[in-house]
Each structure stands twice: as C-alpha cells, then as structure tokens.
Amino acid sequence: MYINISNVNKQFTHKGKLFTALNNVNLTIEKGEFICLLGPSGCGKSTLLNAIAGFDTPTSGSITIDGKEVRKPSTRNVTIFQNYGLLPWRNVIKNVELALESNKKLSAAERRQTAQKYLDLVGLGKFADSSPHQLSGGMQQRVAIARALTADPDIIFMDEPFGALDAITRMKLQDDILSIQKKERKTIIFVTHDIDEAVYLADRVVVMTPNPGMVKKVLTINLGPGRDRTSEDFQKIRNIIFETFNMKHNYPIEYSI
Amino acid sequence: MLNNGFLRYLYKKGISLTYVVISFILFITVWDLAVRLSGVNEALFPSPASAFKALLEIIGDGTLGEHILSSMTRFAVGFILAVTSAIIGGIIIGWFDILFKFTNPIIQLLRPISPIAWMPFIVLAFGIGDMPAIVTIFIAAFFPVLISTAVGVKNIPEIYLKVAKNFGVGKIEIFWKIVFPAIFPQITAGTHLALGSAWVFLVCGEMIGTQSGLGYLIIDARNNLRCDILAADIVVIGVIGLLLDAALKYGEAQILKKWGLQKE
Numbered sequence: 076m077y078i079n080i081s082n083v084n085k086q087f088t089h090k091g092k093l094f095t096a097l098n099n100v101n102l103t104i105e106k107g108e109f110i111c112l113l114g115p116s117g118c119g120k121s122t123l124l125n126a127i128a129g130f131d132t133p134t135s136g137s138i139t140i141d142g143k144e145v146r147k148p149s150t151r152n153v154t155i156f157q158n159y160g161l162l163p164w165r166n167v168i169k170n171v172e173l174a175l176e177s178n179k180k181l182s183a184a185e186r187r188q189t190a191q192k193y194l195d196l197v198g199l200g201k202f203a204d205s206s207p208h209q210l211s212g213g214m215q216q217r218v219a220i221a222r223a224l225t226a227d228p229d230i231i232f233m234d235e236p237f238g239a240l241d242a243i244t245r246m247k248l249q250d251d252i253l254s255i256q257k258k259e260r261k262t263i264i265f266v267t268h269d270i271d272e273a274v275y276l277a278d279r280v281v282v283m284t285p286n287p288g289m290v291k292k293v294l295t296i297n298l299g300p301g302r303d304r305t306s307e308d309f310q311k312i313r314n315i316i317f318e319t320f321n322m323k324h325n326y327p328i329e330y331s332i
Numbered sequence: 333m334l335n336n337g338f339l340r341y342l343y344k345k346g347i348s349l350t351y352v353v354i355s356f357i358l359f360i361t362v363w364d365l366a367v368r369l370s371g372v373n374e375a376l377f378p379s380p381a382s383a384f385k386a387l388l389e390i391i392g393d394g395t396l397g398e399h400i401l402s403s404m405t406r407f408a409v410g411f412i413l414a415v416t417s418a419i420i421g422g423i424i425i426g427w428f429d430i431l432f433k434f435t436n437p438i439i440q441l442l443r444p445i446s447p448i449a450w451m452p453f454i455v456l457a458f459g460i461g462d463m464p465a466i467v468t469i470f471i472a473a474f475f476p477v478l479i480s481t482a483v484g485v486k487n488i489p490e491i492y493l494k495v496a497k498n499f500g501v502g503k504i505e506i507f508w509k510i511v512f513p514a515i516f517p518q519i520t521a522g523t524h525l526a527l528g529s530a531w532v533f534l535v536c537g538e539m540i541g542t543q544s545g546l547g548y549l550i551i552d553a554r555n556n557l558r559c560d561i562l563a564a565d566i567v568v569i570g571v572i573g574l575l576l577d578a579a580l581k582y583g584e585a586q587i588l589k590k591w592g593l594q595k596e
Contacts, residue, residue, distance in 0.1 A: 130494060150500040160495040163591045164513040176509075177500030208592025226499065 078104040083136035095287035096122040111277035119288020153223040154232040159215040161207040168203035174226035193221040213244035233265045378560040386560035402544040410469030422481025447471035460541025468537030473526035480522025484515030
C-alpha cells in the first residue's frame with residue numbers, strides 16, 4: 076500500500092451553504108499503478124486529486140504517501156494541469172528546466188541536458204527555443220509532461236490533462252502517456268470525465284458520483300496493454316460504468332444540507 | 333501640445349506615414365491661415381514660419397539643447413524613481429490582501445489629485461530648483477504604475493503559483509521567478525500610461541522655481557515677449573512626448589509579443 080486515503084471528507088461553505096465535496100472516501104493505491112478518477116463535474120475528483128497532491132487539505136481523514144502524511148505539495152509528486160501551466164515568459168526548454176531549479180546541486184549545463192533529454196522523449200526536441208504560445212495545445216501539454224518527467228517524480232497527478240484538446244490529439248497523447256508510463260514506471264493518478272479515456276488508460280478506474288462527492292465503485296480493468304477501443308471486452312467495461320452512473324437515478328438522491 | 337491619443341489611434345489603425353505627413357501639413361496650413369486671416373500681430377500670434385525660425389535660432393545658439401537636457405534629466409530621475417518604487421509597493425500591497433484593503437482607499441483618494449495641487453507644499457518641503465519638477469513627475473507617474481502592478485499581482489493566474497509550489501520555488505524566489513514576470517505586461521501598460529501624464533506635468537513642474545528646462549523656457553519666452561520661441565518650444569514638447577510614447581509603445585508591443593499576449 077503506497078498511497079492510503081482513509082475516511083477523507085472535504086466540506087466547503089459556499090454562500091452560507093455547506094457543500095460536501097468529498098464524503099468518506101477510502102482508497103489505496105499501489106506503486107506503479109495507473110489510476111483514473113472518473114466522474115461528472117462536481118463529484119469531487121479534482122478535489123480528491125488536489126488533496127493527494129497537497130494543494131488542499133481535507134476537512135477530516137488522512138492521506139499518506141509512503142507512510143507520510145501529505146501536508147503540502149512536494150517536488151516528488153508533480154501535477155499536470157488542463158491548462159498546461161507553462162510560464163509564457165520562458166521558452167520551452169526553460170519551462171522544462173524549472174523542474175530542476177530547486178535542486179541547487181545541479182549545474183546549468185546538467186539542467187539543460189536533462190531537460191533536453193525529456194523534451195526529446197516527448198518528441199519536441201526541435202522546439203526547445205520556441206515560446207509556449209507558438210505551440211499547439213497538444214504540444215504545450217507535451218512540454219508540461221516533459222517538465223513533469225524531468226523532475227523525476229514518484230507520482231504524476233493529471234487533472235483532466237487532455238480536456239482542452241481535440242479528439243485525435245487526445246488519443247495520440249493517451250498512447251504517449253501509456254508508453255511513457257511503461258518506460259518510466261511512474262504512479263499516475265489521472266482525473267477525467269471521459270469514460271473511454273478512463274477504460275483505455277487505467278489499471279483501475281475509481282468511479283465517483285456527486286452530491287455528495289463519493290467513490291461509487293472501483294473497477295479493475297483487466298484488458299492488458301494495447302487496448303482496442305472497439306473490442307467487446309472494452310465495451311463491456313464501458314457498459315458497467317454507464318450502468319454505475321445510470322443506477323444513480325434509480326435511487327433517491329441524498330442531499331446534505 | 334500635440335494630441336497623442338489621436339496619433340496612437342492612427343498607429344492602431346495602421347494608417348501609413350503618408351497620412352501622418354498630410355495631417356501635419358494640414359495642421360500647419362490651418363495654423364498659417366489663422367495667423368494671416370485673423371490679422372493679429374505676429375509678435376502675439378506667431379506664424380509657423382516664424383516659429384520655425386525661432387526654433388532654428390534656439391537650436392543654433394545651443395539653448396534648446398541645454399533645456400532639453402535638463403528637462404530629460406529631471407524626467408528620467410523622477411520617472412525612474414516613481415516606477416521603481418511603485419512596482420515594489422504594488423507587488424507588496426498586491427501580494428498581501430490585508431495591506432491592499434487598508435491602502436486602497438487612501439490610494440483612490442490621492443490618485444485624482446493633480447500633482448500641481450501639491451506644489452506649495454512641495455516647494456516648502458524641497459525648496460526650489462530641480463526638486464519641484466522631479467517630485468511633480470514622481471507623483472504623476474507613481475499612481476498608474478502602483479495600481480496596475482497591485483491589480484496585476486492580485487490577478488496572477490493561480491496555476492502559475494501552483495506550478496511554482498509544485499516545483500519547490502522558494503518563498504522569496506517566487507517574486508522574481510514568477511510574480512514579477514507574470515505581471516510584467518501590466519507593469520508595462522501602467523508605465524506607458526504614467527509616461528503620458530508625467531510628461532504633461534514635467535512642463536508644469538518646471539514653471540516654478542527652475543532656471544532651465546522646456547517648462548522654464550515657456551515662462552522665459554513669455555517674459556521676453558518672444559511668442560515665436562514659445563510656439564517653437566510647444567512644438568518641441570509635443571514632439572518629445574510623441575517620441576517617448578512611441579518608444580514605450582514599441583517596448584510594450586515587444587513584451588506582449590514575447591508573452592504571447594499580442595494585442596489585436
């Protein structure tokens with residue numbers, strides 16, 4: 076058990092009303108797993124991700140990584156955002172180098188070398204001197220991926236990373252992230268609202284539902300690598316997830332006020 | 333003084349130099365006609381030709397050069413001091429929300445007061461000489477930069493700060509690595525705004541207690557009943573203002589380009 080989430084609750088007060096973003100979430104994640112947090116907006120998947128990443132603390136419950144309580148963001152765990160989070164005043168290679176600047180032991184040349192290596196890995200070696208805004212959305216997200224890998228993190232958090240990209244680019248990047256994970260053996264926690272994306276990528280899909288945000292079901296996807304989106308097994312799992320969401324309508328919805 | 337706003341408008345619309353030249357010719361023609369048709373004594377209402385002659389005269393004897401030099405020195409000192417302190421102040425009050433809440437009402441109260449209104453106090457506090465002009469420029473330039481910087485800091489996209497935290501950017505480091513570059517476009521816009529008003533107030537500031545500068549030259553020309561020099565001086569003030577504005581606009585465009593925030 077590498078990441079342990081136990082009895083996590085998160086509540087906000089919004090305009091005087093108490094809002095439960097996470098209701099008693101329990102989850103354990105093993106090292107090297109690819110986990111997708113799947114659910115509609117408002118189900119608390121991003122809140123959960125932010126809590127594991129240390130950007131936000133839960134109201135109650137505990138989150139530990141490698142036995143240590145999460146209190147603040149760590150350079151050991153890198154988050155990739157939907158809007159890439161590249162710094163527009165830095166060129167591409169300088170953006171990637173940011174990942175190494177907190178390590179004062181490295182020389183500028185070593186930084187540059189490592190950054191270039193990962194930029195080559197995501198296929199953007201030629202664009203080292205470009206400005207982020209000169210690149211397409213998909214390329215910008217690759218720069219962000221290169222930056223994350225440069226930090227050599229244990230865990231990569233991805234918050235709807237491909238949400239702003241067109242369908243074709245998204246599928247390409249999904250393949251890229253799978254092959255990167257194979258090569259680099261990172262633990263990846265990936266937030267998405269796209270059922271196909273979750274089934275295509277994940278070792279386990281954590282299905283979440285809103286009002287209040289909670290884990291409805293955890294599905295292990297035994298499809299192995301090289302998944303075929305059109306295969307029968309793929310469709311079967313999709314259907315299970317669809318049912319999980321549809322079932323919600325058959326039960327009275329619980330409101331917490 | 334020439335109307336900077338109009339020229340900026342022309343620039344934006346991409347109207348070519350031809351139009352600028354024609355517009356200047358038109359302006360000079362109207363000026364000349366007004367002199368001829370009004371029948372006012374040339375000594376009181378100089379024609380473009382006599383203003384041009386006066387311009388050559390003050391260029392020739394070196395007085396214009398000296399006045400421009402001392403004006404520009406004061407302007408540079410006042411403006412650089414104002415911009416530097418406004419950026420530092422703006423970052424501090426923008427970063428600490430509580431400071432912004434306390435200082436913003438005072439800033440909004442002080443901002444609309446013309447720097448000239450302070451003049452008697454300025455003279456009492458700093459005496460006459462270079463200081464009144466420098467302080468006037470300082471006041472004129474300070475507030476636009478302060479406010480645009482503070483607002484820029486308050487509106488920094490959260491994602492930059494998250495990324496900085498994630499990659500372990502230090503608490504002090506974050507100011508020059510993230511905050512300052514993130515708000516640089518706003519700072520430039522504020523500086524551009526400040527430049528225009530500071531240049532306007534330089535002339536006023538130099539009308540009191542100085543013995544040099546383009547503002548002093550106005551008072552001096554009036555005292556000597558040299559309206560032709562007065563007119564030449566006014567044109568010079570306009571042209572320098574225009575050049576300063578164009579230089580900053582160019583700088584601003586370069587920065588926006590680099591940041592990928594190109595204006596439409």
